[in-house]
Amino acid sequence: MGKVRVSFSLDPDLMERFDRWIRHRGYTNRSEAFRDMVRECQVEEAWTRANHEVAAAVVLVYSHAHLLSRHLIEEEHRHHRWVLARTHVHLDEENCLEVVLLRGPAKEVARLGHRLISRTGVKFGRLVPATTGKDLI
Ligand code: NI
Structure with a gap:
């Protein structure tokens, strides 16, 4: 499956916190951490749909x-x-x-x-x- 490249801007402080957080969680790169965050949003969203x-x-x-x-x-x-x-x-x-x-x-x-x-x-x-x-x- 192809991948889409994403770029966005963040405050340096926020980026630093994110990097610290992903290190603590054991991620080796930002992409994998971001993918998991998106999946988490999906799971949360699914729970708002009563019959899902x-x-x-x-x-x-x-x-x-x-x-x-x-x-x-x-x-x-x-x-x-x-x-x-x-x-x-x-x-x-x-x-x-x-x-x-x-x-x-x-x-x-x-x-x-x-x-x-x-x-x-x-x-x-x-x-x-x-x-x-x-x-x-
Ligand atoms: Ni018992």
């Missing part, structure tokens, strides 16, 4: 004392169409870490993710928006 198919990871930390596992599993069963997989590890005597992988229309995936996170007893919850990768180059 997306993937996501929901990260949950909770105390198993709340019988929360059961509620979470019930919720996942109710929306099994969107649940790809789940992983549960016992962090210590009390705490559990769970990662639920979802795939489906952005609206449904976001709704289910937020429903899991907002359950009483969840100490930490994050919906990590991802992509099925189909539309990315």
